[in-house]
Structures are given as C-alpha cells and as structure tokens.
Amino acid sequence: MIPFLDQLQQSDPEVLSLLESEENRQRLGVELIPSENYTYPEVLALLGSVFTNKYSEGYPGKRYYGGQEFTDLIENLARERACKVSRAEHANVQPLSGSPMNQAVYLGLLEPGDTILAMDLSHGGHLTHGAPVSHMGRLFRFERYTTNPEDGSFDFDAIRHTAQQTRPKLILCGYTSYPRDLDYAAFKAIADEVGALTMCDASHYAGMVAGNVLANPLDFGFDVMTTTSHKSLRGPRGGMVLCTKEHAAKIDKSVFPGLQGGPHMNAIAGIAFAMGQALTSEFKEYAAKILANAKAMAQAFLDKGASLVTGGTDNHMLVLDTEKSYGINGKIAEELLDGIGITTNKQILPDDPNPPLRPSGIRMGTPAATTRGMGETDMARLVDWMDQALRAPQHEGLRTILREHVETLCSEYPVPGIGS
Ligand SMILES: *Cc1c(COP(=O)(O)O)cnc(C)c1O
Numbered sequence: 001m002i003p004f005l006d007q008l009q010q011s012d013p014e015v016l017s018l019l020e021s022e023e024n025r026q027r028l029g030v031e032l033i034p035s036e037n038y039t040y041p042e043v044l045a046l047l048g049s050v051f052t053n054k055y056s057e058g059y060p061g062k063r064y065y066g067g068q069e070f071t072d073l074i075e076n077l078a079r080e081r082a083c084k085v086s087r088a089e090h091a092n093v094q095p096l097s098g099s100p101m102n103q104a105v106y107l108g109l110l111e112p113g114d115t116i117l118a119m120d121l122s123h124g125g126h127l128t129h130g131a132p133v134s135h136m137g138r139l140f141r142f143e144r145y146t147t148n149p150e151d152g153s154f155d156f157d158a159i160r161h162t163a164q165q166t167r168p169k170l171i172l173c174g175y176t177s178y179p180r181d182l183d184y185a186a187f188k189a190i191a192d193e194v195g196a197l198t199m200c201d202a203s204h205y206a207g208m209v210a211g212n213v214l215a216n217p218l219d220f221g222f223d224v225m226t227t228t229s230h231k232s233l234r235g236p237r238g239g240m241v242l243c244t245k246e247h248a249a250k251i252d253k254s255v256f257p258g259l260q261g262g263p264h265m266n267a268i269a270g271i272a273f274a275m276g277q278a279l280t281s282e283f284k285e286y287a288a289k290i291l292a293n294a295k296a297m298a299q300a301f302l303d304k305g306a307s308l309v310t311g312g313t314d315n316h317m318l319v320l321d322t323e324k325s326y327g328i329n330g331k332i333a334e335e336l337l338d339g340i341g342i343t344t345n346k347q348i349l350p351d352d353p354n355p356p357l358r359p360s361g362i363r364m365g366t367p368a369a370t371t372r373g374m375g376e377t378d379m380a381r382l383v384d385w386m387d388q389a390l391r392a393p394q395h396e397g398l399r400t401i402l403r404e405h406v407e408t409l410c411s412e413y414p415v416p417g418i419g420s
Pocket of ligand 1: 097099100126201202204238
C-alpha cells in the first residue's frame with residue numbers, strides 16, 4: 001500500500017473501504033477499455049507526493065509564485081523528455097486532461113467561428129472534435145469526414161473536395177474509436193492545398209507512436225500533436241500539446257493564462273517519470289506487445305465468425321459489431337461481459353442506426369492487459385470466454401463459471417501498484 005494510506009483505517013475507514021473495493025475490482029477483472037491502463041507504481045507515489053502542495057502558475061523561469069526551484073526543474077525535465085519521445089520541437093505538459101488540451105489548441109491557434117475539418121463522431125472522432133453537446137461545437141464550425149467501415153479507408157478525394165468547399169483553418173485527425181493507422185501525408189497534402197493547419201489528437205495511441213509501432217504525425221510535418229498522458233503512455237491523468245517552435249508561444253499562452261490556472265505539479269512529476277520510461281527499449285517492447293495482443297484478439301474473434309469494423313486491427317483496439325455477430329446491442333454486450341469480470345465499453349459504429357446509449361457494438365483494447373503481462377494465448381482464451389458469454393445472454397450459470405476462469409487468469413497477473 002502507498003505510504004500513509006494505512007492511516008485511513010483510523011481517520012476515515014469509509015473512504016478506505018471504497019479504495020479497497022476498487023483495488024479488488026481492478027485486481028480480479030480484465031480491463032479491456034482501450035483508453036485505460038495501469039499506471040506505474042512510481043506514478044501513483046508521485047501523484048500522492050508533496051508536489052501536489054505547490055502553486056506554479058506560469059512556466060519554468062516565469063512564475064507568479066516563489067519557491068519554484070524544483071518545480072521548474074521537474075517541469076523542464078517533463079518537457080524535454082516529452083519532446084524526445086514525440087520528436088517535437090516544443091511540449092506543453094500543463095493541460096489538466098485531454099479535453100482542455102484540445103480546447104487550448106483550438107482557442108490558441110484559431111478565432112471563434114473558424115472552421116475545423118474533423119472525423120465524424122460515429123466513425124471514431126472524439127467529443128472534443130466538435131460533438132454538438134461539446135462547447136467546442138458552439139465556438140467553432142465543425143465539418144466532417146467519414147471512413148469506409150468495410151476496410152477503414154478514407155476517401156481523400158472526398159476530403160479534399162470538402163476542404164475546398166468549406167475552407168477549414170484546421171484539419172484534425174486522430175480518433176477514439178478506429179482500429180487502423182492514419183495516412184498523415186495525405187491529410188497534410190490537403191491541408192497545404194487549402195492553407196489549413198494540421199493537428200493530430202493521438203490521445204489513444206501516443207504510446208504506440210512512442211514505441212514506433214504506429215506512424216508519428218510530426219514526422220509528416222504536422223503543426224500539432226495532442227495526447228493524453230494516461231492512456232497507452234501509462235502516465236498520470238493529464239494532457240500534452242506537442243508542436244513546432246512556430247506555435248510554441250501561442251500554445252503556452254492559450255493553456256495558461258488563457259484556459260487554466262495553476263498546473264498540477266504532482267501530475268507533471270508523474271509525466272516526467274512516464275516520459276522517461278517511454279524512452280526505454282522495454283517500452284518499445286511493450287508497444288509491440290500491445291499490437292501483437294490486439295491482432296491475436298482480433299484473429300480469435302474472426303475465427304469465431306464474429307464481425308469486426310474494418311475486418312481487423314492495426315493498432316491497440318478492435319471494434320466488435322455485436323448486432324451483426326451476436327444479435328445484441330452494445331449495452332447488453334457490455335453488461336454481459338461485466339458479468340464475467342471483463343470490462344469493455346459500448347461503442348457507436350460508423351453510421352450507426354441505434355442511439356448512443358444502446359449502440360450496435362463495443363470497443364476493446366489491449367494496453368491495460370498487456371501492462372499486466374498478459375500475452376497472445378491469454379487473448380485467445382479471453383475471446384473464447386467472451387464469445388461464450390455473448391452467445392448465451394440467458395445463461396447466468398455459465399457466466400458464474402466464466403467469471404471464475406477470468407479470476408483465475410487474473411490471479412496469475414498482478415496489477416502494478418496493487419499488492420496481492
Ligand atoms: C481520451 C481522449 C480525449 C480526452 O481526454 P480526457 O482526459 O478524457 O478529457 C481527447 N481526445 C481523444 C482522441 C481521446 O481519446
């Protein structure tokens with residue numbers, strides 16, 4: 001247990017008992033939500049460290065409070081390592097999470113009312129890419145492009161046509177639910193033709209980019225890459241903006257004082273550590289294993305006759321069409337899998353006729369299970385159990401048995417940061 005946590009036994013047993021219940025939930029179940037991961041024990045400790053006490057408005061060397069000798073050093077370390085990991089000229093590590101990180105880019109580089117060309121939500125774009133329910137949809141005019149769900153390909157002629165018609169100031173790619181890599185050169189060529197900036201939101205898969213198993217948009221001349229630090233990168237919850245020198249001053253001003261106050265220095269200390277890890281050869285092996293596990297899981301589903309959006313995966317995630325495969329919607333599938341201790345999440349599919357709260361599929365990913373040390377044979381076993389559970393929604397007794405299999409598997413793979 002983290003130092004001092006045992007004091008909760010005396011000071012607040014109610015909070016302690018909830019923490020222990022969550023630890024057990026994480027220990028006894030398999031986490032397949034593709035945006036989740038288990039952070040490093042060192043990051044858990046740094047998040048609980050005295051860096052949380054410090055106010056550090058401003059940037060290293062230019063702060064609005066005294067006492068910044070060590071916060072300056074830790075933030076500089078985080079920035080330098082983030083630049084190395086992503087091959088960026090500039091890094092801002094202060095965004096409090098992924099959503100404010102994207103807002104800071106739009107507000108820093110564009111004017112309200114400007115047009116942004118982004119991926120359609122049902123095809124895999126994120127809420128902050130202009131969903132009507134997001135405030136960003138009120139501030140900027142979003143235009144959309146889609147994919148071919150059969151193979152995941154983009155129709156770049158159609159995207160070029162839309163760009164010429166709508167004259168976006170920014171072309172945005174990146175996704176929250178899309179199982180293939182992106183053709184950054186094609187996006188960049190269109191942006192150059194219409195004079196638009198290029199931005200990639202690599203929140204889900206920046207760890208795969210760091211590990212060189214997916215392409216890096218900055219290698220193709222993109223202006224900006226954003227990423228959360230807590231998904232495939234395994235860091236604390238936070239966001240980073242990685243960009244060229246040209247945009248550095250605007251981005252920094254936009255994050256602070258434009259959008260935020262004091263940065264969370266405990267999270268920045270955790271980002272410094274996670275970026276250090278991302279530079280190691282072990283991390284590159286980890287990224288390769290995430291991919292191998294996702295491919296093994298996809299193949300196992302295909303062998304069962306199930307239907308995957310785009311027919312497979314080239315990254316850390318797969319999108320299962322539960323309606324086509326099992327005749328049930330994603331909400332029911334998510335609940336059935338919860339019942340056997342496997343956590344997934346319901347997912348709207350391209351041009352989904354069903355509403356978002358009971359869409360036609362689920363999304364699964366391998367970063368968390370891979371962190372635990374699970375491998376390709378484990379992926380095949382998990383798919384076998386998931387397939388059985390999804391085929392027999394009425395069979396509660398079967399779910400009890402499958403849940404025991406899942407717990408036995410989990411007992412072989414401890415969760416980093418949780419004692420057994
Ligand atoms: C997760 C995610 C975000 C938002 O991150 P939060 O930390 O949840 O605010 C933004 N963009 C993409 C593509 C994401 O996957």
